[in-house]
Amino acid sequence: MMEKMVFGRYIPGDSFVHRLDPRTKLIFVFIFIAAVFLANSTASYALLLGFTLFAIIVSKVRIGFLIGGLKPVIFLIAFTFLLHIFFTKQGDLLFEFGFIKVYEEGLRQGIYISVRFLVLVLMTSLLTLTTSPISITDGLEVLLGPLKKIRFPVHELALMMSISLRFIPTLMDETDKILKAQLARGSDISSGTMKERVKAVVPLLVPLFVSAFKRAEDLAVAMEVRGYRGGEGRTRYRQLKWDWRDTTALLILLLLIAGLWLLRR
Amino acid sequence: MERILSMEDIRFTYTPEETDKPYAVDGVSLDMHQGEWIAVVGHNGSGKSTLARLMIGLLFPQEGTVSLFGDALTEENLWDKRSQMGMVFQNPDNQFVGATVQDDVAFALENNGIPFEEMTVRVREALAQVKMERFLDHEPQHLSGGQKQRVAIAGALALRPRLLILDEATSMLDPQGREEVIRVILELREKTGLSVISITHDLEEALLADRIIVMNRGRKFAEGTPPEVFARGEELTSLGLDLPFAARMTGLLRERGLELEETMSERKLVESLWTSRSNG
Amino acid sequence: MDITLQRVGYTYAAGTPFQKQALHDVDVRIPDGSYTAVIGHTGSGKSTLLQHLNALLKPTEGTVRVGDTVITKETKGKQLRSVRRKVGIVFQFPEHQLFEETVLKDVMFGPLNFGIPEAEAAARAEELLGLLGLPEGTAEKSPFDLSGGQMRRVAIAGVLAMDPDVLVLDEPTAGLDPSGRREIMDLFHRLHEERDMTTILVTHSMEDAARYADHVIVMHDGTDVLEGPPEDVFGDAGRLARWRLEVPRTVAFQREFERGAGLPEGPPCLTEEQLADYLAGAVKKGGGAR
Known part of the structure; x- marks a missing residue:
């Protein structure tokens, strides 16, 4: 069931994009999101779309994975597109079908907003598809580093995130096992009234919690034995390295912003 | 030979308020020398795992003292002592902290502030000792139980400890995994002269030891070389142990x-x- | 109740980039009333096979027949449940499935799900807790206050309480100490004899398979490679090695003895008692020069 989920999933690879420092990719995506709102002309939207396609090609990510990632939001895009088509009544009347009237401006706005959505979703998917969750965590830890000065527990948060990520597959496995054990004891989750179904979840949740707590306890002991006592005095094994690729990527981003600025109406 | 661990008349209970309950560890003394290999055996609930936790300061006894490498173990020197020891637990999944094999092995090194350059050397060296050097970037869910336990051993070895404690490290593994782990500890013993305490109910593991300590109801029931201990035959089987x-x-x-x-x-x-x- | 698998195949996550074939061309028959052991290396498909025995998985190819019920990939939910009532599974670390407030309620969970009246379910639960050697008063305790070994017994009682015709055991002794292991295995053997229950043991332990089973199925690389009585399966060390399995210790020792004593390979000794009889006989008969 979960195996079919592609959105937000990391697909290992060895492209230019894969090899970028996670910090670069995070900064890049944040600035890109802001830059998207600079676009306000057909030419600037075309540039955004073209740039996104270029990024996809450079990343060598299979289109299938990206389309998979788009599925959850395709309805949203279609909905906003239609909303603009039907409710913007400016410009020339393009065509009429019964009570439906489509105006030029409506079509344009519909397309603009869809492109905006599309590039946002594609670029963030590209980030998660080409960067392992653990690298994203590393990148965030470093980028948020300055917040330590105001006593924000950056290290602890990053460790929490990385341990959660590490245990997701373990707990999914566990869920599957407990579910099967209860099914074998005649538990029935897929039929009955709403109330019965909610009740049927208890035999699943209680063992899952018990096991998660047990794991947490074991893990805490194992960490303590291995000398963990908070972030102070710790060194880092995972080193982030900034190289020419990262500089290039950020220069390209600057060029994109300049282009968008010039193409504004 | 230097004494690396000694326990003197240790008593410990998890429920100090309830005076009628038996102690989990009740009057145990123990001495261990550098390079020695000791197996602690006993059925589930005999106090053997509590004993292991007392050795590494996860628990402190109500009575008696634990000394490590010549000094009594205190709250103050706890972390320093721990940095010279390693401990591997029963459940292979619940002690894997890192996202990948190499991250996990580096965990204790990071905690102890070892510089990055030194870490990369030690991680590779430790993984080679357990024959897992080809799995640097593997994630735990793609490893077998035996492989995960070998990584856990490497994680302990990376600190270059003087004492390694295996707390039922093979009990959740399939026969192949158990064999892999036992082979690795055997090799370590030959090559490094590392001191090892293995808490186990696996006899093959116990037979590798120089000395076996049999625990029963929190007390030391028997102690000696494997032939000495197993000569007690029936007595051991009545404790729920195997021959x-x-x-x-x-x-x-x-x-x-x-x-x-x-x-x-x-x-x-x-x-x-x-x-x-x-x-x- | 016979269980028959015909040309069974199973593929996980079919049609995704993560698809994986776990079983193919499995043809086995588990005779009614037998004690069948399923052995195989880790990853041989044992546990996927096991989940087909009570319809937790539906075959993606072929058919599974449990008594008169036929399960194919099209079979609907209702029928699957009736199979689950007849075939009980004790999973590895079954104590992980406990969830109720009291031991009694937990043991009654299965029977109640299958529509057994409350009073009868409670009576069965009480009886089983006694049979499994749990101390008086356990029924009212929280399962989470018990020791590991006791929790395992409670979980096993929860499966037996459904009064299944077939009992499937997946490494039921994993993580137990030697005496706990022996008690549990002897208990299942007793149940098998007394209640005439078809028992299927999935195990890594060749010794347990040799000692208890009267029918053995060997799995390798997702398919069955050998099926027969333990005397056949465990006689040939070379053949088992091809599937990365070993002969039971008793047989290994027997072969070593025969080799040094210049004796031909006899029928394999499946238990330590058999081996002792055989060795004592061979030594006494041996006499002087050979």
Whole structure:
């Protein structure tokens, strides 16, 4: 069931994009999101779309994975597109079908907003598809580093995130096992009234919690034995390295912003 | 030889308020020398795992003292002592902290502030010792139980400890995983002279030790070399422990009227069967 | 109740980039009333096979027949449940499935799900807790206050309480100490004899398979490679090695003895008692020069 989920999933690879420092990719995506709102002309939207396609090609990510990632939001895009088509009544009347009237401006706005959505979703998917969750965590830890000065527990948060990520597959496995054990004891989750179904979840949740707590306890002991006592005095094994690729990527981003600025109406 | 661990008349209970409950560890003393290999055996609930936790300061005894590398263990020197020890637990999944094999091995090094350049060397060295160097970037969910335990051992070795404690490290593994782990600890013993305490109910593991300590109801029931301990036969089985295969077979054959010497070695047993066949 | 698998195949996550074939061309028959052991290396498909026995998985190819019920990939939910009532599974670490406030309620969970009246379910639960050697008063305790070994017994009682015709055991002794292991295995053997229950043991332990089973199925690389009585399966060390399995210790020792004593390979000794009889006989008969 979960195996079919592609959105937000990391697909290992060895492209230019894969090899970028996670910090670069995070900064890049944040600035890109802001830059998207600079676009306000057909030419600037075309540039955004073209740039996104270029990024996809450079990343060598299979289109299938990206389309998979788009599925959850395709309805949203279609909905906003239609909303603009039907409710913007400016410009020339393009065509009429019964009570439906489509105006030029409506079509344009519909397309603009869809492109905006599309590039946002594609670029963030590209980030998660080409960067392992653990690298994203590393990148965030470093980028948020300055917040330590105001006593924000950056290290602890990053460790929490990385341990959660590490245990997701373990707990999914566990869920599957407990579910099967209860099914074998005649538990029935897929039929009955709403109330019965909610009740049927208890035999699943209680063992899952018990096991998660047990794991947490074991893990805490194992960490303590291995000398963990908070972030102070710790060194880092995972080193982030900034190289020419990262500089290039950020220069390209600057060029994109300049282009968008010039193409504004 | 230097004494690396000593426990003197240790008493410990998880429920100090309830005076009527038996102690989990009740008056245990123990000395261990550099390079020694000790197996602590006993059925579930005999106090053997509590004993292990007392050794590494996860628990402190209500009575008695634990000394490590010559000093009494205190809250103050706890972290320093721990940095010279490693401990591997039962559940392979619940002690894997890192996202990948190499991250996990580096975890204790990071905690102890080892510089990055040194870490990369030590991680590779430790993984080579457990034959997992080809799995640097593997994620735990793609490893077998035996492989995960080997990574856990590497994680302990990376600190270059003086004492390694295995707390039922093989009990959740399949036969192949168990064999992998035992082979690795055997090799370590040969090559490094590392001191090891293994808490176990696996006899093959216990037989590797220089000395076996049998725990029962929180007390030391027996102590000695493997032949000395297993010579107590019936007494051990009544505690819920097993005897080595050769010892069990010797017993059964004696019942059937064969005159055989006590032995734990299958090699010896088969040889004496061959001789008695050709002489008999 | 016979269980028959015909040309069974199973593929996980079919049609995704993560698809994986776990079983193919499995043809086995588990005779009614037998004690069948399923052995195989880790990853041989044992546990996927096991989940087909009570319809937790539906075959993606072929058919599974449990008594008169036929399960194919099209079979609907209702029928699957009736199979689950007849075939109980004790999973590895079954104590992980406990969830109720009291031991009694937990043991009654299965029977109640299958529509057994409350009073009868409670009576069965009480009886089983006694049979499994749990101390008086356990029924009212929280399962989470018990020791590991006791929790395992409670979980096993929860499966037995459904009064299944077939009992499937997946490494039921994993993580137990030697005496706990022996008690549990002897208990299942007793149940098998007394209640005439078809028992299927999935195990890594060749010794347990040899000692208890009267029918053995060997799995390798997702398919069955050998099926037969333990005397056949465990006689040939070379053949088992091809599937990365070993002969039971008793047989290994027997072969070593025969080799050194210059004896031909006899029928394999499946238990330590058999081996002792055989060795004692061979030594006494041996006499002087060979």
